[in-house]
Amino acid sequence: MTAAVAHTRFITGRWLRASYRQPALIIFTLVQPAIWLLLFGQVFQGVVKIPGFGDTSYIAFLTPGIVMMTALMSSGWSGTTFIADMERGVMDRLLASPVSRGGLMAGQLISNATNTLIQTVLVFVIGMAAGARYDGGPAGYAVTAVASMLVGIAFGSLSNAVALLTRQQEALIGISQFVSLPLTFMSSIMIDPQVAPHWVSVAARFNPVDWAAIAARQALSADPDWSSVLRHGGYLVAFTLIVAWLSTRAFRTYQRSV
Amino acid sequence: MATHAIRTTDLVKTYPKGQRALDGLSFSVGEGVVLGLLGPNGAGKSTTVKILTTLSRADSGTAQVAGYDVIREQDQVRHAIGYVPQKSSSDPMATGIENLVLGGRIYGLSRTDAVRRAAELLERFGLTEFGGRQVKTYSGGMQRKLDVALGLVHRPQVLFLDEPTTGLDPEARADLWTEVGRLAGSEGLTVLLTTHYLEEADRLADQLAIVDHGKIVAEGTPEGLKSELRGDSVHVELVDADTDGTVRSLLGQLPGITEIVAEGKVLRARVDHGATAVPAVLGILEDKAIPVSAVTVSRPSLDDVYLNYTGRSFQAAEEAA
Numbered sequence: 001m002t003a004a005v006a007h008t009r010f011i012t013g014r015w016l017r018a019s020y021r022q023p024a025l026i027i028f029t030l031v032q033p034a035i036w037l038l039l040f041g042q043v044f045q046g047v048v049k050i051p052g053f054g055d056t057s058y059i060a061f062l063t064p065g066i067v068m069m070t071a072l073m074s075s076g077w078s079g080t081t082f083i084a085d086m087e088r089g090v091m092d093r094l095l096a097s098p099v100s101r102g103g104l105m106a107g108q109l110i111s112n113a114t115n116t117l118i119q120t121v122l123v124f125v126i127g128m129a130a131g132a133r134y135d136g137g138p139a140g141y142a143v144t145a146v147a148s149m150l151v152g153i154a155f156g157s158l159s160n161a162v163a164l165l166t167r168q169q170e171a172l173i174g175i176s177q178f179v180s181l182p183l184t185f186m187s188s189i190m191i192d193p194q195v196a197p198h199w200v201s202v203a204a205r206f207n208p209v210d211w212a213a214i215a216a217r218q219a220l221s222a223d224p225d226w227s228s229v230l231r232h233g234g235y236l237v238a239f240t241l242i243v244a245w246l247s248t249r250a251f252r253t254y255q256r257s258v
Numbered sequence: 259m260a261t262h263a264i265r266t267t268d269l270v271k272t273y274p275k276g277q278r279a280l281d282g283l284s285f286s287v288g289e290g291v292v293l294g295l296l297g298p299n300g301a302g303k304s305t306t307v308k309i310l311t312t313l314s315r316a317d318s319g320t321a322q323v324a325g326y327d328v329i330r331e332q333d334q335v336r337h338a339i340g341y342v343p344q345k346s347s348s349d350p351m352a353t354g355i356e357n358l359v360l361g362g363r364i365y366g367l368s369r370t371d372a373v374r375r376a377a378e379l380l381e382r383f384g385l386t387e388f389g390g391r392q393v394k395t396y397s398g399g400m401q402r403k404l405d406v407a408l409g410l411v412h413r414p415q416v417l418f419l420d421e422p423t424t425g426l427d428p429e430a431r432a433d434l435w436t437e438v439g440r441l442a443g444s445e446g447l448t449v450l451l452t453t454h455y456l457e458e459a460d461r462l463a464d465q466l467a468i469v470d471h472g473k474i475v476a477e478g479t480p481e482g483l484k485s486e487l488r489g490d491s492v493h494v495e496l497v498d499a500d501t502d503g504t505v506r507s508l509l510g511q512l513p514g515i516t517e518i519v520a521e522g523k524v525l526r527a528r529v530d531h532g533a534t535a536v537p538a539v540l541g542i543l544e545d546k547a548i549p550v551s552a553v554t555v556s557r558p559s560l561d562d563v564y565l566n567y568t569g570r571s572f573q574a575a576e577e578a579a
Contacts, residue, residue: 003366010363018351021392088350089343093408096311096341098333099364257274258314 004100011099011107015081019115029115033070033123037062040190041130052194060134063127064144064216065189068209070123071116071151072183076176078112078156079163086167092258101251105160105244109153116152120145135222143219143229147212147236154208154240155180161247164254183209188217211236262286262322263416263448264293264310269319271305271472279305280316281472287465289415292442292449294463294480296456296560298575302472303452304344307420310450311341324415337365340409340417344424346401347408350394354385354404357393358411365412372411379407383437399430403437410441417441419451423458431458438462456560456572466560468567470575475567480560487558487566489514490532494525494539497549505548512538519565521574523551526565532556 019026041059048058085091094104124132124141134140158179163172186203187193187210193201204210211232218229264287271280280302287293295303308314310323312332321328324338341347348357355376362372380389383403393401402422409417422438423431439462441447453459459466460480468476468483476483492515499522500506506520514530529535532555543550564572 007364010360014349014352014356014360017356018349021351085349087345089345089347089405090349092308092313092343092345093341093347094364096313096336096339097361097364098336098366255313256315258308 003098004103004106007100007103008106008110011103012110013107015108015111016114018081019111029074029119030122032073033066033119034126036069037066037123037126038130040066044190047191047195050195053192057132059127059130060132061192061217062190063123063132064220065187065213066127067120067123067144067148067216068151068187068212069184069189070119071148071212072155072180072209074116074119075112075152075154075156076159076173076180078108079159079161079172079176080169081108082160082163083167083169083172086163086254091254095251095255102248104251105157105248108160109156109244112156113149113152116149117145120148134220136220136224140216140220140224143233144216147215147233150236150240151209151212154236154243157240157244157247161243161250164247164250167254183207186210188213208236208239211239261289261325263289263291264321264323264450266306266310266321267319269306269309269316269321271302271309271314271316279472280309280319282319283469283473284319285467285474285477287448287450289448290446292438292451292462292464294459294466295450295452295469296454296459296463296466296564297452297469298454298572298578301469301575303454303469304420305472306469307341307418307450307452311339311418312336313341337412338415340412340414342405342409342417342419342422344420347405348393348401351392353390353392354380354396355389357404358407361408361411367412375411379410383407397430399426399433402426402430402434406434406437406441415446416448416450419449421452421454423453423455435461454572454576456564460560468564470568476563483563484558484560487528487562489528489530489558490535490555491558491562492527492529492532492535492539493552493554493556494527494543494550495552496523496525497551499523500525504546505543508542508546508548509539512542515539517566519569519571521571524571526562526571528562528566529555 162175187207193204215229215232218224267284269280269283272278297303309316323335326334328335358376359372362375380386467474500520516528518527561572
């Protein structure tokens with residue numbers, strides 16, 4: 001167990017170091033959510049006027065949504081680093097060593113979650129500069145940050161699992177886009193599902209990204225419904241644990257095929 | 259009973275597509291020996307290494323490395339071995355030192371020990387001045403040396419080198435041969451080296467096992483294997499391929515000539531005495547007005563050993579693979 005913790009730490013270090021050595025990538029991952037926020041903020045400005053839309057300020061509504069969308073979209077790329085390791089002999093060398101498989105997965109996911117956290121802070125800075133205001137206080141921001149990291153970890157481990165199973169960059173990117181777009185639109189990320197067709201709001205109920213968005217918006221509101229925050233947060237934690245465990249199992253499937 | 263660093267018994271492995279990679283492969287290696295697993299691409303060498311390094315599992319058969327069973331005592335095996343895969347195993351975004359330190363830490367070395375060991379290995383492989391640079395800036399030869407260093411970071415008992423010089427230019431290859439040659443026998447290290455270069459096997463291996471179609475077809479020292487072949491080998495290169503077997507049957511009539519194998523324009527044969535066989539070969543071909551571009555006589559090479567055991571030349575096997 002202590003070895004697993006130590007290995008997680010070493011692997012986290014490896015990925016964090018690799019990400020700060022790619023300044024172009026950092027800029028891209030920071031600029032992209034900023035553009036989404038400002039673009040969608042303009043395009044869908046009018047939706048708050050639709051009767052039944054819960055919020056009055058669209059930018060305040062959108063900001064937590066873009067946080068989750070960013071966490072989802074960037075975690076989809078997570079597995080590409082695994083594929084790069086498999087294309088070289090790095091993965092084989094590590095799997096022939098006593099390194100903890102859980103540590104191999106967790107280290108990479110923790111490094112991803114760190115990047116997600118930085119993105120989340122940045123999206124809020126831009127959202128607030130554009131006029132978003134929240135009454136929820138520190139607890140609201142903390143819930144949002146944790147929820148975004150859970151989205152990043154859950155979908156990052158799914159991406160890693162797909163990487164281990166397909167071992168192909170193209171297949172991974174195709175699958176991750178195929179999954180992340182519907183998850184984005186069948187949720188409350190951009191619009192309140194109240195104003196969308198009924199089936200969308202039904203689908204959103206089973207969407208982990210939506211759980212995160214709901215938990216964040218509730219926690220950020222003036223009078224949070226904590227039971228809703230806990231319920232959706234709980235679903236999200238459970239989902240994350242299940243996919244993280246499954247993706248660690250994917251190492252075995254990979255080894256069976258080498 | 260002699261101690262075996264590696265011992266495999268009847269390994270069988272079939273890949274999902276139905277391709278049989280190993281077909282009852284058995285061999286053993288003593289401690290401190292450099293074993294060369296020689297065979298063309300697709301013979302089963304890498305599959306063997308993957309099973310022995312716990313990456314893959316055999317369908318049946320058993321294998322022990324450093325006295326541990328590769329399935330039941332996976333963790334002990336992983337601590338005891340170093341593995342240098344066919345493809346470069348270093349992280350290109352990290353520096354040489356970072357790669358080695360992470361490598362050492364994974365095997366439980368303290369930070370201080372891992373740093374010291376990294377410096378030691380960089381020095382040993384002549385990479386000290388590049389230790390602080392990212393691996394993506396290294397040449398192919400430097401990356402390969404770092405790969406070997408990564409395999410040695412925790413002072414393993416058994417080192418697996420899978421095709422260590424494939425893809426390297428001749429200079430880098432010669433350089434790596436010197437390094438691997440130096441490893442041999444040091445600190446009781448056992449090395450299993452797979453290669454499809456006859457010259458590499460001849461130069462580095464104390465013992466050879468020739469693999470063909472997932473089986474070991476011959477085992478012994480390179481010298482021993484060569485001396486088992488009596489006489490000399492003769493290569494006759496024709497202007498036109500011997501499509502109808504005329505030349506083959508002509509040569510067969512000569513006394514003291516055996517094991518004639520035709521591959522395209524080249525005929526190989528074994529003779530008791532090269533010096534007397536050549537004039538006879540040339541004479542009989544001239545009588546029948548069959549044009550010849552070259553005839554050579556040589557002491558048996560590993561290629562002849564390979565031909566003797568598998569019925570095809572190494573090159574033909576490579577091309578077929």
